[in-house]
Amino acid sequence: MATLTPEPIDTDRLVREAARPDCGAVALFLGTTRDHHGGRRVVRLAYEAYAPMAVAALERIERDALARYPIAACRIVHRLGEVPPAHASVAVVVTAAHRAAAFDACRWAMDEVKRSAPIWKQEHFEGGDAAWVEGTKLE
Amino acid sequence: MNVTVLFFAQARERAGRGTEWVELGDGAKLADAVAAIARAHPELEPLWPHLAVAVDGVLAPRDIALRDGAEIALLPPVSGG
Numbered sequence: 696m697a698t699l700t701p702e703p704i705d706t707d708r709l710v711r712e713a714a715r716p717d718c719g720a721v722a723l724f725l726g727t728t729r730d731h732h733g734g735r736r737v738v739r740l741a742y743e744a745y746a747p748m749a750v751a752a753l754e755r756i757e758r759d760a761l762a763r764y765p766i767a768a769c770r771i772v773h774r775l776g777e778v779p780p781a782h783a784s785v786a787v788v789v790t791a792a793h794r795a796a797a798f799d800a801c802r803w804a805m806d807e808v809k810r811s812a813p814i815w816k817q818e819h820f821e822g823g824d825a826a827w828v829e830g831t832k833l834e
Numbered sequence: 835m836n837v838t839v840l841f842f843a844q845a846r847e848r849a850g851r852g853t854e855w856v857e858l859g860d861g862a863k864l865a866d867a868v869a870a871i872a873r874a875h876p877e878l879e880p881l882w883p884h885l886a887v888a889v890d891g892v893l894a895p896r897d898i899a900l901r902d903g904a905e906i907a908l909l910p911p912v913s914g915g
Contacts, residue, residue, distance in 0.1 A: 748892075827843050830912045
C-alpha cells in the first residue's frame with residue numbers, strides 16, 4: 696500500500712502499523728534530506744512526481760519485495776513538495792519473521808525506489824538558485 | 835485525435851508549461867507525438883536523449899499506436915528517494 700504525501704511522514708504510525716504478532720522484525724529506512732551538496736549549502740529540497748505512475752511504481756516495488764524475500768509486508772511512503780533539511784522524504788518499512796530478510800528487502804526496495812519511480816528532487820541553494828539532482832533515466 | 839502531454843521537472847522548466855494538448859492525425863504513433871512536441875518546443879532538444887516517454891502511465895516504444903485521449907508524459911532522469 697504505497698502512498699505519496701505532502702505531509703511529514705508519520706514514522707511512529709508506520710512502525711506501529713507494521714508490527715505483527717507473528718513476526719519478529721520490522722525494518723524502517725528513512726531517506727532524509729541533507730543540507731549540502733557539491734560543497735554548497737542546500738536550504739530545502741522539493742520533490743515532484745508523476746503521481747499515478749509513481750504510486751503504481753511504488754506498489755510494484757512492494758509486491759516485488761514480497762515475491763523476492765521471505766517477508767510479510769513492505770510499505771513505502773514518499774513525501775512530495777518542500778522538505779526541510781534533516782526531515783524524511785521517503786520511508787520503507789518491512790515486516791518479516793526474521794531480521795535478515797527484513798534488512799535485505801528494505802535495502803532492495805529503497806534501491807528500486809531510486810531507480811524506477813517517476814519522482815524528481817530539486818535542491819534549492821543558499822544563493823537562491825536551484826538545480827534538479829542528477830538522476831537515472833527510466834528504462 | 836487529441837492527446838495530453840505532461841512535462842516534468844527539467845522538461846517543464848524548459849517548455850515553460852506542465853501540460854499541453856496536441857492534435858494528431860488518425861492512426862498516429864508515439865513517434866508522431868514526439869515529433870510534434872519537438873517541433874513545438876525546440877528548447878527541449880538537449881533533453882531528448884535523456885527523456886523517458888510514457889503513454890498512459892507506462893513506458894512505451896516510439897512505434898506504439900496512440901488512442902484519442904492518451905496521456906503522454908515526458909520523464910527526465912529520476913531522482914526520488
